[in-house]
Amino acid sequence: MSPDTPGGSPMDPALEAEIEAALANVSMADIQEVPAAPTRGARAEKEGRVVQIRGEEVLVEFGPRISGVCPLAAFDEPPALGSKHSFTIERRDLDDDMLILSRKGAVSKAKWSDVAQGQIIEAMCTGTNKGGLEMEVSGHKAFMPAGQVDLRHIPDLSDFVGKKFPCEIMELDKQRGRMVLSRKSVLHAERKEKRDALMATLQPGQSFDGVVTSVQQYGVFVDIGGVDGLVHVSDMAWERVKNPGDLVKEGDAVRVQVLKVDMDQDPPRIGLGMKQLVSDPFTAAAGELKEGEIVSGTVTRLAAFGAFVKLAEGIEGLVHISEMAHKRIARPNQVVREGEVVQVKVLSIDSDTKRISLSIKQTTEGPKGSGGGQSTRADDPALRKLRARFGGGGDLKGGLG
16 A cells, blocks of 8 residues: 555555555455545644524634635534634635634534545444444445554454444545544544643642553553553552452553652653552551450461561551561471461551561460570570580580680
8 A cells, every 4th residue: 555645645654554454354345435535634723703604504704815614513502693613624625715614522424525534523333344343424334443443452343333433534545445434543632632631730639530541560550531640559559469450450440549740751650549548447457456465367478587467457467587486497487377367466566657566476375494485595506506515514604715
């Protein structure tokens, strides 16, 4: 396929390749010939004055010698003569020397004779094929590549069959006899408009309803209305989260709070939080715990320095390895295993750091002569080595030298 369309500007090579690949499975005989397309480019906004309503058309004047025509359907109700409105200039009709107009946000129910490349029209999805969607515009067939259906990959395109939605005419080629549409470009423009409006007022502390767009090991991305922000795994829940996918999946609706906005980055980086919108369980649970009491808990994970024990939802405490047994141990798994329910004694509660120190060995009496559960000097391996070296079997006495 040539990168140039008749009467149009060069297309983006990546889009051209996508269209070519998608149309490989579509019969050209199934796509009607259409009028040659005008030049496609950025559409200008201009304010004009309504001077006449003629049937289904509204005549607009921009100046003494500049006039245009806009579909009456683009207005919620017929505009008053003399009223001023903003219009989008779609193209110029060279035969009548009139500007063809539309209104921002309005979707044309296009007549086939009026459709033009770059125009936003309403189209009906009539079916699917391997390459994308089979569409219909004013009784004529058109095509939408799968990659142009949405901003993200849609695994099941059959959900669109029988539905009408706004599309942009990406390619209108009489010689090749086809019209290619894009819903993605319309969504992208809408998203940009929402993003610009949101970023103008976005600040930490605001809360939004959003949709999860991506789940990663380090957190999830949430669309809060035209812009994505990251909820780091540490801000998803008050309890420790190993896998973000255990809490949410793509497409889930979530409530988030804006934690930070970094406008120095391009695009701006937005930090979001989920746990900040629910009460911290530590505050409530810690208030019910008392230092010195013995409670039940479940071992959640083991580390070289000890074991973490879940006391309540969102509340964990640490049993240091020195507080696991009355005798010296090398590894925590010599005493407990993950998932095991154990009795622990609350040694201390630090509300500022949200740390709770626990003990397993202090829930039971130590061996006789252990000094209330503490290791005796006789049991110390280092002392046993000294006695073996210097002999005597009794307690070592005296100082150095």
